[in-house]
Amino acid sequence: MAVSIAKQGKHGHGVAGQSLVHDEVIYQETREMRLLGFVLFLISDVVLFSAFIFAYLYLRNTVTPVWPPMLDGKQLPRLDVAFAGVNSCILFGSGVTMHYAMEAWKHAKKGAFNGWILGTIVLGTLFLCGQGYEYMHAQIGGWSGSIFGASFFTLTGMHGFHVLVGVVYLIVLWWQANKGVYDETHYFGLTAGTLYWHFVDVIWVALFFLFYLF
């Protein structure tokens, strides 16, 4: 992610006589472009998850006659909704904290921002730990045992990978924000980070529903 130079007057080589307003116009134009590009990227990522969700639903509805499917003559158990439910609340909570982090930043409350974004990072990491625990204790025959394991671990694994990337990204953003890369009117990196984090949340809503409730 290119570091955006937000401080006015620092962009490129101003043509002699151009005002700071001109630099601001450039910033806004590039911000619109970057926002569109980032949203398009998220859309293509949604397609990635949708393809695997299609695979899961296809296998579940068309191939196996019962769900959970049979393994070695016995039907596999369902997943633990309670534990995952708590873990989901942690993840959704991190979406809330991210929202407050953004609000704090926009109102130039640096201290509050730091608190909220660190909270998001912590909650995101906790969610990943919860997933790890779930993976070790799930009794569904492992990743390769059945189509249950195949679809569950692959989909939630991809999601977990996205969460991990997100946590790293948030750490980078926190570090950048404290170095002065952003200010109250120029903070595209933070916007992108928030969008990404909410995207990860929305995907989890779908996965939680599809694997634990449905």
Added chain:
Amino acid sequence: MTALLAIISIAASIFWIVVPEPLGLVEAADPSGQVDTLFRFLAVVGSFIMVYVAGYIIYFTIAFRRPKNAPANHIGVQIHDAPILEFWWTVVPTVLVAGLAIASVQILSTINNTEGDVLTMEAIGYQFGFSFRYPKIANPIPDEMHVPVNTPITVHVTSRDVIHGFWVPEVRLKADMVPGLINTIRFTPTRIGTYRIICTEYCGALHGKMAAKLVIDSQQDFAKWYNAQGGNGTTGGTGGNAGGVAVALQGGNVQAGQALFGQKCSACHSVGPFTQKIVGPGLGHIFDDTTHPKLVSGDDPTPQNVAKILKNGYQGDIGVMPSSQANAINNTDIANLVAYLVSLSKH
């Protein structure tokens, strides 16, 4: 120009309408005639399209070539659109497409609802050949599929390993042979002769050599052939294991049978009571269920009769129970499965 192209198109169309074998192949079954009719219709429309498109393109290219002595600023007619022309060249193709769709839907519906079932059989693909199973013939017959003329046939196709294709060009129908699935073709052979069955889905190194024979017999010849194979209960014919010889069941391993059951059977059968149906009935009490005193084949529920069903498969009003060929299980597997089922009924 339009008139010239019309003449050529009409000539091409007449060709496609009257040519006896538009696909270069005889029609050996119903509904291959319908497929050929649809092909003729497509060929007629396609001829008109190609003749007019190619014809006008060549004509315009020649007629509107920039003259050698044209001034340097010679340009073409500066038109951008012609709404009426565009309207017609949108509507006419739409009407043609609609006509094609209707014709195709009708013929597809005929194909999908074709009569079958006077003779129902299986065709199983494997790397790299075809084998065929007939009712009441214990062994699969490799490489040669016989069918009686003027008899509605249903062929269930599947595969033992990878995807294969089942295609008889003269019949015009094709179905992929997909492991784990049963696809169905129905047709009525109409022309006695020998034809090729060709694999049309890449299946491995020898895909190019994977073929078999379809022999359409007269009804008497088919009956002779069928009897010679051991159908109709006569115990003669090729191969040792005609219907009556038992599968050796001693030494069947219960644990192996349980694992195999999970792999092969649990998709359709539970180990609960009869009423716990998935696709087929629950098999937990197959040997001691007083409310269901007969197996699906009409035989008594003995281990040997269960083994027979596992070996030969079963087709009835309930559906298709795949044979041991289709399931890729051998006699040892059958013994293990029977041992497992016996152990269930003991509870």
Added chain:
Amino acid sequence: MAVASTTTTVAPHAVLDHIHPEPTSFIRKYIFSIDHKVIGVQYMITGMIFFVFAGLLAELIRVQLMHNDGRFVSPETYNQIYSMHGSAMVWMVIIPLVTGGFGNFVMPLQIGARDVAFPWLNLAAFWMFPVAGLLLFASFAVGAPDAGWTEYPPVSLQGPAGTSLWCIAIFLIGISSTLTGINFIVTIVKMRAPGMTFTRMPLFVWAQLATAGLSMIATTALAAALLALFLERTFGIPFYDPRHGGSPILWQHMFWFYSHPAVYIMILPAFGIISEVLPTFARKPIFGYKMIAFSSISIALLGFMVWAHHMFTSGLVPWLQLPFMIMTMIVAIPTGIKIFSWMATLWGGSIELSPAMLFAIGFLITFTFGGVTGVFLSAVPVDLHAHGTYFVVAHFHYVLYGGSVFGIFSGIYYWWPKMTGRLMSETLGKWHFWVTFVAFNCTFLPMHWLGLEGMPRRVGIYADTHDAVFWNQVASISSFFLAAATLLLFANMIYSFTKGKKAGPNPWGARTLEWMIPSPPPYYNFKKIPAVLAAPYDFGNPLPYIGLERVPGAEGPAVTRTPAPAPAT
């Protein structure tokens, strides 16, 4: 048509204002460049190299098929050869050439921009391409993929180690393709010159926009399918193997959901090239501009709804066959509208048969024929007979070679002077066209009846029924001429560099913005970004641009050809 007026005080996008200094080191200028023109040429060169290799593989196929007993190479080798031919042509030749190659070089120039929206992303996306291509061809060392470019499981689960390399290589080129799609959409939506509304964009840009949408959305579905195949082959994770609860049909759905839009990714930019070449060499406006633009978008959208027409014999339930059949037939309508509009562009023209124009006109004939056979295949009863046979091979070579490759050749002859500053030999170009056109038809026409009469696909050994060996030999010998004709193109490129005349900015007298600047363009493209008053195709009118730096020769070869553009403000 009255030229829409616009104020001349509309400013260009501020982001296009500055001209950054040109890089100085050789590496930053030519190897790791962020200049869309350099990247475009890099795609063209890499794509043409893979074209040669994939073409050689095709010739190996044709040598094998001259005899029906498989005497030339073993079945295992043969299966690897055609699988690599297909995979390389689709992913390492056509898609990169038409999107990364022509799209990168031409599109930003045509919208009056200095570069694409994300030049560094462009650089990263390019370099994935040679890496992916090398990975793909490296699979020959460990046993190349051998189950066709479609790699259906379960047989692809059994395939050699190269099948796993194939998964990785195509995954990588897929990322490249997706990123380029995103880059192009943002560029086209956000960076057009002032006054260039969507309806004043060149049709090539419309084509790139529709294609970019397809690339961006469809490619990740393929990534999912490839990832699952790789996981199953490597770790036994069950998705496709029915012995472990998976479904082979699942692969087919996931693969074709991408691969059908992929064929539109391959053809839409070629449509765009044709829409530029025809008006230029007929000296009249493209006929039906709005309908052509609209049909590009509708073909892209419809392209997402037809994938299961590749699966009519797989065991789809009958009620699913119907909608896919109908949607596939419907695609014929916007496609037909394009063909007729292009024909009407020829009517009443002042036609100059340059090599670019010859390939464009040839395209109209061969692509239409391929489209017609596609309609044959869309009718399920006919497909039940023709699926998996050489009829399908004939169909797709007519639309891919007679369509995409002819479009690529046309584009090369058209934009070569702009890219290199030199003209090519017209004589060599015309020979290239005529030998190609005749040899192409002689190669692929017989495959229609070969297929209908019983020759399946993907076979190195076949039965000699209905004169199959004879027609295969006709096809093979013709294909040798086709390959030889391609050598003429390369000879022409060499000729151009050594003896070609210098090309001015606008050797063809065309009207889109790329022709208003020097050949080759300076690294900043436009000294001043122009304002655009109208769509570019009205040959009778002044050039619709205001504020362009005056480049001598930009109006075209003859000074009196079109009235000079309005003076710069």
